[in-house]
Amino acid sequence: MKLSKLLGVGCLVFFISISSWSASAPAITIFVDATSAARKIFHARLKIPASAGDLTLYYPKWILGEHAPDGPIVDLAGLKFSARGQTLKWRRDLLDGFTIHVEVPSGATEVNAELDFLSPATFEGGFSAGSSATEKMAVISWNQVLLYPQGWKSDDVTYAATLKLPANWKFGTPLPIASSTADNGETQIAFQPASLTTLIDSPVITGEFLKVVKLADDPVTEMDIAADSAAALEAPPEVWQHYKNLVEQANKLFGAHHYRDYHFLFSLSDHVAHFGLEHHESDDSRIEERGLVDETARKMAASLLPHEYVHSWNGKYRRPADLATPDYQQPMQDDLLWVYEGLTNYLGTVLTARSGLLTPEQNRDDLALTAAALDHTPGRTWRNLQDTADAAPQLYFSPQAWHSWRRGVDFYDEDTLNWLWVDVIIRQQSKGKKSIDDFCHLFHGAPSSGPMVKTYTFDDVVDTLNQVVTYDWRGFWTERLTNHGPGAPLAGIEGSGWKLVYDETQSEMDRGAESNFHFVDVAYSIGLELREDGTITDTIEGMPGARSGIGPGMKLVAVNGRKYSPEVLRDAIKAGKGGNAPLELLVENSDYYKTYKIDYHGGERYAHLVRDESKPDLLTEIYNAR
Ligand SMILES: [Zn+2]
Numbered sequence: 207m208k209l210s211k212l213l214g215v216g217c218l219v220f221f222i223s224i225s226s227w228s229a230s231a232p233a234i235t236i237f238v239d240a241t242s243a244a245r246k247i248f249h250a251r252l253k254i255p256a257s258a259g260d261l262t263l264y265y266p267k268w269i270l271g272e273h274a275p276d277g278p279i280v281d282l283a284g285l286k287f288s289a290r291g292q293t294l295k296w297r298r299d300l301l302d303g304f305t306i307h308v309e310v311p312s313g314a315t316e317v318n319a320e321l322d323f324l325s326p327a328t329f330e331g332g333f334s335a336g337s338s339a340t341e342k343m344a345v346i347s348w349n350q351v352l353l354y355p356q357g358w359k360s361d362d363v364t365y366a367a368t369l370k371l372p373a374n375w376k377f378g379t380p381l382p383i384a385s386s387t388a389d390n391g392e393t394q395i396a397f398q399p400a401s402l403t404t405l406i407d408s409p410v411i412t413g414e415f416l417k418v419v420k421l422a423d424d425p426v427t428e429m430d431i432a433a434d435s436a437a438a439l440e441a442p443p444e445v446w447q448h449y450k451n452l453v454e455q456a457n458k459l460f461g462a463h464h465y466r467d468y469h470f471l472f473s474l475s476d477h478v479a480h481f482g483l484e485h486h487e488s489d490d491s492r493i494e495e496r497g498l499v500d501e502t503a504r505k506m507a508a509s510l511l512p513h514e515y516v517h518s519w520n521g522k523y524r525r526p527a528d529l530a531t532p533d534y535q536q537p538m539q540d541d542l543l544w545v546y547e548g549l550t551n552y553l554g555t556v557l558t559a560r561s562g563l564l565t566p567e568q569n570r571d572d573l574a575l576t577a578a579a580l581d582h583t584p585g586r587t588w589r590n591l592q593d594t595a596d597a598a599p600q601l602y603f604s605p606q607a608w609h610s611w612r613r614g615v616d617f618y619d620e621d622t623l624n625w626l627w628v629d630v631i632i633r634q635q636s637k638g639k640k641s642i643d644d645f646c647h648l649f650h651g652a653p654s655s656g657p658m659v660k661t662y663t664f665d666d667v668v669d670t671l672n673q674v675v676t677y678d679w680r681g682f683w684t685e686r687l688t689n690h691g692p693g694a695p696l697a698g699i700e701g702s703g704w705k706l707v708y709d710e711t712q713s714e715m716d717r718g719a720e721s722n723f724h725f726v727d728v729a730y731s732i733g734l735e736l737r738e739d740g741t742i743t744d745t746i747e748g749m750p751g752a753r754s755g756i757g758p759g760m761k762l763v764a765v766n767g768r769k770y771s772p773e774v775l776r777d778a779i780k781a782g783k784g785g786n787a788p789l790e791l792l793v794e795n796s797d798y799y800k801t802y803k804i805d806y807h808g809g810e811r812y813a814h815l816v817r818d819e820s821k822p823d824l825l826t827e828i829y830n831a832r
Pocket residue numbers: 484513514517547550
């Protein structure tokens with residue numbers, strides 16, 4: 207990618223590709239009016255060089271990092287084209303709904319396009335197309351407010367963007383700024399011309415309450431946090447120190463970086479979709495309004511920024527060849543997401559511990575929850591891990607019902623266990639001299655650079671692992687990706703000196719997850735996944751609840767004759783331990799009520815990791831700050 211040699215900041219020419227000087231790659235201007243963000247509508251105007259005939263334009267379809275063709279084309283409205291003062295005819299392509307054909311008259315050299323992006327008006331979850339604007343803040347994703355011409359790589363087309371913000375809203379973005387003016391409190395920012403790749407990779411966070419926290423100099427690394435209230439920004443001082451540690455620990459892990467500056471764009475709101483999306487020089491991470499000030503919520507979200515930050519190295523810089531497409535129209539192939547997302551997830555948990563965002567004990571509790579969930583996923587008997595990656599464009603949008611039988615995007619969590627296993631094997635084979643850090647240095651490390659993409663294949667991963675320590679890595683990964691269990695891969699945990707066990711005491715992280723996400727953890731006792739209100743979101747095939755006839759979508763109403771509450775259910779499971787009487791659950795299903803008898807007498811079961819003293823404690827070593 208062309209920015210490889212162009213390490214540095216502040217100079218306009220860095221953002222114009224070589225090819226745009228030589229050939230006639232279009233230079234497009236775009237003006238985005240975000241002053242109606244609170245109404246959840248964004249207006250855009252573009253000037254696109256064109257000549258007489260058919261001008262084929264694309265609305266971005268395959269969104270990087272979302273691994274799916276989920277560009278929100280349905281929210282594109284108000285589309286109008288003109289040239290030389292004349293309104294132009296346009297028609298959508300009959301074979302691809304993201305393609306627009308415009309009839310350009312003779313003599314025209316450019317086309318003016320007007321469009322609106324309709325941001326969700328009522329709450330919608332999901333990724334960047336989900337809720338993104340509130341009364342007090344917004345995240346602007348450039349892919350949602352633009353069209354681009356067919357026939358060019360996104361690296362080659364240049365966009366000169368201008369953005370107008372609501373009165374008195376501040377902003378943060380990694381996109382280099384040319385100038386910024388304020389008129390009656392309304393800020394208008396002119397950005398330095400950038401490739402379409404860089405533009406779409408550089409969202410803008412904006413809001414009335416916006417806090418900038420510097421985490422490191424050289425390169426500048428900062429948090430740009432927008433919230434729905436000023437109070438939500440007042441986290442205790444140790445939180446900022448933990449994020450400073452994160453930057454230090456990540457740079458030690460990889461030994462180099464591949465961004466000019468880095469901005470954590472962090473949204474704190476109960477009215478935006480909650481997720482994290484990686485970019486080369488930023489991340490768009492969104493959690494609840496009190497996610498930084500409330501201790502429990504903070505713990506639940508602790509690994510989000512570490513995960514997204516790791517992606518700057520693993521995913522953006524090093525990218526599976528099948529995911530490095532020339533534009534947003536060509537389909538992406540997700541087969542290597544077990545590296546892109548799986549290794550990121552593992553390293554994210556490691557950095558969460560090394561930075562102090564979670565204590566080693568909290569991190570182990572979290573790992574226990576991950577391992578236990580995967581160990582209760584009977585869907586692995588028919589769908590292997592590779593297929594969870596291959597089917598990712600569908601699985602990201604699958605419902606919670608039947609999750610354990612369908613399987614979801616398990617290449618995140620299961621590959622956390624698998625990459626831990628890799629780390630353990632490296633440590634064992636090298637007699638403690640090497641670790642996953644050595645792999646990261648080789649694969650993601652020096653020399654430091656600006657944003658660039660270096661692609662890889664399965665063979666490159668195997669070859670680099672073999673450079674660290676010689677082992678049958680091809681056989682290892684082939685087996686990990688194609689086996690059918692039945693249980694989760696626990697050898698990494700066990701090799702690291704710990705064991706997955708179940709007992710009657712909930713861990714701090716399990717209790718926190720229950721209260722934060724409003725569910726009741728009875729999955730490993732009676733095999734039901736249910737919300738606090740009794741709605742059964744999933745039943746684990748083969749476990750007592752499913753065997754009794756209960757299915758997802760039903761609602762628990764009463765337990766042993768008493769009105770359901772989480773405490774009533776828990777008490778009944780506890781009281782039934784070692785007895786003979788079945789647990790009687792009154793359940794509502796499509797307007798009918800029925801009592802199901804569950805023959806279960808094992809008491810409560812909650813997941814933990816306990817130390818196996820017969821082996822060295824590698825996990826604690828892995829979690830130790832460098
Ligand atoms: Zn990720």
